[in-house]
Amino acid sequence: MGVWVIMGALARREDRPGPGGAACWFAALVLFLALGVVREAQALPYSEVRVQIRGVEGAVLENVEAALELPPGLVRDGRVNELWLRRFERGIPKRVETALQPFGYYEPRIQVERLPENRRLLLRVSIQPGVPVRVVGRRLRMEGDPPQRLRRRLNEFPLAPGEVLRHDLYENAKAQLKSLAVDLGYLDAEFSLAVIRVNREQRTAEIEMVFDPGPRYHFGEVTLTGNHRYPEKFLRRHLAFSAGEVFSFDKLGQTQQNFFDSDRFSGVMINPRIEEAQNHLVPIEIDLEPSAPRRLRPGIGFGTDTGARFTLNFQDVNVVQTGHELGLSGMLAERQKQANVRYILPSHRNMRSMVALRAGYQEEDLKTYDTRFYFAEVERIYGWSRNRQGTIFLRLQQEDSNIGGEDISSRLVMPGVRYSQMRFNDPIRPTRGYHLQAEVRGTHDNLGSDVKLLQFLGNLNFLIPLPFDTFLHLRGQGSTTNQSDEIGEIPASLRFFTGGDRSVRGYGYQTLGPTDDLGNVIGGKHLLAGSIELEKRFADSNWALAAFYDTGNAFDSFTDFRLARAAGGGVRYYTPVGPIKVDVARQIDEPTPSFRLHIGIGLGW
Structure with missing residues (x-):
């Protein structure tokens, strides 16, 4: 555009009388051609520029690479701009020096070379960092009378005499000291003096720092x-x-x-x-x-243990504006039915502690037994943290069972204690964590019960991350009963069975346990079960594959029992409301081993 301005000016000059008009036009033409040549000279025949750094490594190399990041616009329309490239080259030594100083190198030697590689231009930057600056002395002082934690942190300040001067360690230590002071209530904490005196000739440095915490808030x-x-x-x-x-x-x-x-x-x-x-x-x-205090949440699902199921839950978390909580829940499945009500009176001292009143009805119609019971329970829950909880409870229960063709009617007054601890890094798709639970419960005819027994129950689950998006699931379950009554007097809810989706896959739900003379599974006094599962998740996908080995059984004597075993594999698909699981398991050591399909699907709103 500047050329056209000059041409226009010359044209106006030509209109004036005199012999200089032709000469001016000739000069303008030469200038126009020269500018075109310069314009072409600014573009180099390279479509790419790459920087290669030699002589440093690790964190030093990373800092130099960040300092020598190519500027945008260096390559335009597939060609390298010569003027921009020269400007970048001239600034390389200064940028490298600045990048090396945080690591104590103040006198490096730097060489820059151009190495053409076909259509690519390589800028090789060779660095000799030189001898680093070392700390020869430091004076650290803290004003006032702060807590011991602050003084200890000051005494742990890095860069002791003899060490290489590292500006990053220096700044990080300062930030950590100030952050700790703020955490301890010293909101006005500051450094009244913080200086590093560097002697380039002697390659030495002295640190002097005075930290003033100020008042405590x-x-x-x-x-x-x-x-x-x-x-x-x-x-x-x-x-x-x-x-x-x-x-x-x-x-x-x-x-x-x-x-x-x-x-x-x-x-x-x-x-x-x-x-x-x-x-x-x-x-x-x-x-x-x-948020809305009243919620209604329906849900549908399917599990091999329960069959198809429909659930409905109602919750009011602020009953008549008292902060009390009311919950109503129901489940209708092919083999199970439940209806429950829960009323929670929160503790005003601890948000995780409460008194819970529960009542409900439950029935199960399985191949091994049928049972129906009503219950009422009062719980005193102690929440020690987000992950730890203890419970003392008293349960009243009236149960009618049919096990192996025998009818059992039981009235239970059962106190107990329960402890649980759980920690997972994600509630929907965890990658590590654990859950353990232990319970002791018992009943006696002196309490008004029809049976006398004492039971100990324990469960543990671990999720352990392994390399390559692989995870190890470990599950263990153990329970035992100390009783004076015959097993035939114990209702189904207090006997132990195993088998199914969440215990020993390869067997039907609650189909493992001691049998009577007719071969009917009637449940046992004790239970042992465990599982090892390896899961491989695919990156950037909701899919996973699993391989597992399950073992376990219910039995009446620790001196005479057999653990059923099964192994298999499956597919997992993770949804926002939980995983969909499909497993195929094969029994081991059975006279006629068979395969069994296990499916678990649940959707809620």
Whole structure:
């Protein structure tokens, strides 16, 4: 465009009288051709530029590579711009020096070469880092009288005399020290002095640092806002702190998580008003957005154990605005029916502790037994953490069973204790974790029961990640009964059976156990079962393959029992509401071993 401006000016000049017009036109033509030549000279016959770095490795190499990232626009329309390339080349030594200094190298030697490779241009950068700068002295001091944890962290500061100067370690240690101070309530913590004095000639460095924690802050008054319609006392049980405690952002985060874990709020905003703190007491404002307190959730599914099933669950998490919870649930399946009601009275001291009142009806019609019972139960649940829970319970139950053709009617008054611990990194598709549960329960005629027994039950599950998107599932189950009555007096719900989708695959649901004289499975006093499963998941896919080995049985004597065994494989498809499982298992050591298909599908809303 500039050429056309010049040409226009010359044209105007030509209109003037005088002999210079032709000469001006000739000069303009030469200038136009010259600019075209220069324009062509700016483009090199290469379609790609690659930078090769030699002489450094590891973290140093990564930092240099980041510093020598090619600028956008260096290659346009498949050709390398010469002017941009020269500008980039001139800046390479300075960029490399800057990238090496955080690792203590202040006097490197740098050589840049152009190496054409057909249509590609290679820029080889050879680096000799030189002798690194080493720390010869440091003076670290902390103002005031802070907690021992802060002093210990200062004493653990890296870069002791004799070590190579590393700016990244220096900055990380400073950030960690300040972060710890903030975690301990020192919100105004700062470095009043933080300097590194480098002597390039002697290749030495001295560190001097003064850390001032400042005053310590504490939690002040807590204000709860939002149209939540929950009692104030009920809401405050979710707080992970009390007024007067040392201020902590971690406790604010835990408080927010507590509100979300209650499944009662769709939004929780916590605002610590640090700028309004008086006498170093920080007022806290919590704005709550409640979710719908009443939920109705239907579901359908199919399992080889239960057959096709339909479920319906109703929940009210704020009964008459008291914070109490009411739950109604029902299941209708081919071989099982259930109806349950649960009412929860929350503890105002601990959000994970409560008293639960339960009642319901259940029936099962299986090949091995038929049973129907009504029950009522009161539970005192102690929530020690998100993952640990203990329960004391008292259960009243009236049961009518038919096992092996014999009718049994039982009245049970059964106290017990239960402990459970669970930790998985994802509730839907975990990659690691465990779940263990133990229970002790018993009953006696002195309590008004028809039977006398004491039972111990235990279950454990482990999920262990292995290389190549492979996972190891380990499952174990063990139960035992100490009883004075004959096994024929024990109802079906207190006898042990095994077999099915979640125990020993290859066998029907609850078809393994001691038999009577006619060969009917009648259940046993003890139970042992275990499983090893290897699962291979496919990257960027919801599909997985599994291979497994199951073993287990129910029996009456630890000196005379046989464990049934089966092995097989299956397919998994992970959905947002849980996995769909299809397994095929073959019995082992049976006179006429057979294959059995196991399917588990569940969809809920």
